[in-house]
Amino acid sequence: MTETLFTNAKLADGSLKDIGVVHGRVVSIAPAGATSDAARKIDIAGALLVPAFVEGHIHLDTSFYGDKWIPHKPCTNGFDVHERVAFQAQNMAQAAPMDERARNQLELCVANGSLQMRSHVMVDGSVGLKSLETILKVREEYRGIIDIQLVAFPQSGILKSPGTPELLDEAIAMGADLVGGLDPASFDRDLQGHLDVVFGVAEKHGVGVDIHLHDFGTLGAFTVEEICARTVALGMQHKVAISHAYGLGNLDRDAARRIGAKIAAAGVSIMTNAPGDHAFPPVALLRAEGVNVFAGNDNIRDSWWPYGDGDMLGRAMMIGYRSGFYTDEDLAAAFDIVTAAGAKALGLEGYGIALGAKADFVTLAAEHVPEAVVAVPKGRRVFKEGRLVAENGAVMR
Numbered sequence: 001m002t003e004t005l006f007t008n009a010k011l012a013d014g015s016l017k018d019i020g021v022v023h024g025r026v027v028s029i030a031p032a033g034a035t036s037d038a039a040r041k042i043d044i045a046g047a048l049l050v051p052a053f054v055e056g057h058i059h060l061d062t063s064f065y066g067d068k069w070i071p072h073k074p075c076t077n078g079f080d081v082h083e084r085v086a087f088q089a090q091n092m093a094q095a096a097p098m099d100e101r102a103r104n105q106l107e108l109c110v111a112n113g114s115l116q117m118r119s120h121v122m123v124d125g126s127v128g129l130k131s132l133e134t135i136l137k138v139r140e141e142y143r144g145i146i147d148i149q150l151v152a153f154p155q156s157g158i159l160k161s162p163g164t165p166e167l168l169d170e171a172i173a174m175g176a177d178l179v180g181g182l183d184p185a186s187f188d189r190d191l192q193g194h195l196d197v198v199f200g201v202a203e204k205h206g207v208g209v210d211i212h213l214h215d216f217g218t219l220g221a222f223t224v225e226e227i228c229a230r231t232v233a234l235g236m237q238h239k240v241a242i243s244h245a246y247g248l249g250n251l252d253r254d255a256a257r258r259i260g261a262k263i264a265a266a267g268v269s270i271m272t273n274a275p276g277d278h279a280f281p282p283v284a285l286l287r288a289e290g291v292n293v294f295a296g297n298d299n300i301r302d303s304w305w306p307y308g309d310g311d312m313l314g315r316a317m318m319i320g321y322r323s324g325f326y327t328d329e330d331l332a333a334a335f336d337i338v339t340a341a342g343a344k345a346l347g348l349e350g351y352g353i354a355l356g357a358k359a360d361f362v363t364l365a366a367e368h369v370p371e372a373v374v375a376v377p378k379g380r381r382v383f384k385e386g387r388l389v390a391e392n393g394a395v396m397r
Contacts, residue, residue: 002027004386005038006361009049011353012369016046021359024385029355042388044363048372050335051352052115052360052382053312054342057210057243057271057296058105059153060119060138061131062088065301065308066104067096072306081183081214085155088303089126098131102138105300106146108310111390113362113382115146118210118296118346120153120180120243123171125161136175145389145397149346151210153180158197159188165197172205181211185223192226199230208239208347210271213247216279220247221259228266237267241345243296245270248286249279256282260289269345273298274319276307283323287333294342295319312338313364314376331370359386 002020009017009032018035020028028035064070070091075083095101109117122131132152139148152171158164158181168179179202184194202209209231213223224242231240248256248270263270269292272280283293295315300308313335319325320334343351350358363381366372382390389396 002035002038004040004042004359005035006042006044006049006359006383006386008032008046009044010046011049014368019049019353019359021386024359024387025350026353026355026357026359029353047363047381048366048368049353049361049363050369050372051339051343051357052362052384053113053338054294054346054348054351055109055114055117055296055310055312056294056338056342056345057273057298058109058117058119059121059299059302060102060105060135061098061121062092062302063101063105063300063308064091064095065101065108065310067101070095070303073303081187084304088155091303098134099138102135103141105310106138106142107395108300109297109312110142110146110382110395111380111393112309112311112313113380113390114310114312115360115382115384115389116343116346116348116351117146118149118151118178120151120210120212121176122155123152123167123176124154124156124158124164125167126156129167129171129174132171132174132176145384145395147348149177150175151178151180152176153212154182157182157188158194159190165201168197168201169204172201172207178202178208178210179205181209183212183214183223185219186215191223195226195230199234199236202236202239203234208241209236210241210243212243213245216247217250218247220245221251221255224248224259225262228262228268231266231268238269238344238347240267241269241271241294243271244275245272245281246278248281253282253285256285257289260286260291264290269294269341271296271345272319273315274322275305280322283319283337284325284330284333292341292344293337294345295337311376313372316373317376320373328370331373334373335369360384
């Protein structure tokens with residue numbers, strides 16, 4: 001017998017279906033009303049049922065969401081990563097305990113429908129492994145509600161921060177899932193040395209890589225090409241992501257197409273959150289070249305900016321808005337970036353609404369996906385492996 005039957009669910013193709021779930025997995029998808037044998041029924045009542053959102057890039061350790069308001073402090077001369085890192089250290093010293101802030105942010109994301117997440121956590125000579133230890137404990141608390149990948153992130157650099165290569169190695173042994181990096185050429189000023197450490201730790205442990213890259217223009221583009229070359233040389237296709245990649249947004253279209261083809265051939269994913277005051281990767285162009293582009297909220301009310309609401313559907317709207325996405329096909333692409341493309345970048349198994357997939361669903365008050373992207377409806381129900389975990393903005397524990 002089917003354990004749970006989700007009835008009258010509208011799928012993305014407009015059809016009404018009944019979806020059977022056993023042991024947290026989809027075992028049947030049938031026309032509405034065709035199935036009646038179930039221990040429990042949940043009426044979706046014609047709402048749009050979509051796969052849970054994928055939060056592909058966030059920082060659980062540095063958000064101040066739910067804490068006291070900390071006014072944003074501008075850099076003294078434009079955007080400067082070194083200065084922002086210094087501001088972050090000052091703010092963190094007076095913030096609420098990290099585990100409290102991480103829980104606040106997690107519950108915000110779950111309530112909005114994200115049930116898969118990749119969070120970067122500081123691991124470097126400035127904080128050691130303390131932040132990772134805290135976030136590992138929080139991750140365990142939320143097991144069964146949200147699945148979380150953790151990236152060991154050297155926010156203070158690798159070569160500039162003594163002991164960081166060894167800390168990154170130890171972080172993976174402790175339970176971090178990927179190795180991160182930060183602006184190898186401009187921050188550490190040694191692109192090859194920085195990548196030697198990142199890919200060396202990844203190769204040793206058989207894990208993936210996700211590198212922050214804020215550098216603009218030709219420096220950013222060159223770094224992207226070097227990361228792609230490393231990826232191919234080590235046979236790490238589909239295990240590497242570049243986050244932000246602002247430099248791709250500064251290139252002319254022909255140059256962007258050429259580098260897009262290289263990124264696609266290397267199987268490297270590109271993460272963007274479409275930040276308001278920076279160039280960002282040309283999403284449509286990259287997708288046309290075969291690049292997997294995914295998204296994340298990135299910072300939520302932290303030392304980098306005061307914005308962020310934990311809503312990946314809202315992020316899809318923002319990416320679409322800033323990319324000039326107007327057609328239904330364009331809007332569906334924006335939705336893909338926060339769902340299936342995110343699942344691909346994170347290497348998720350059993351994602352989607354399909355036989356054998358995990359029953360991780362979100363209900364939306366919308367006729368179809370394009371309307372959902374532009375309207376960003378609230379009042380959602382969120383199901384993890386067939387179990388209601390959030391409703392109307394509140395997480396159920």
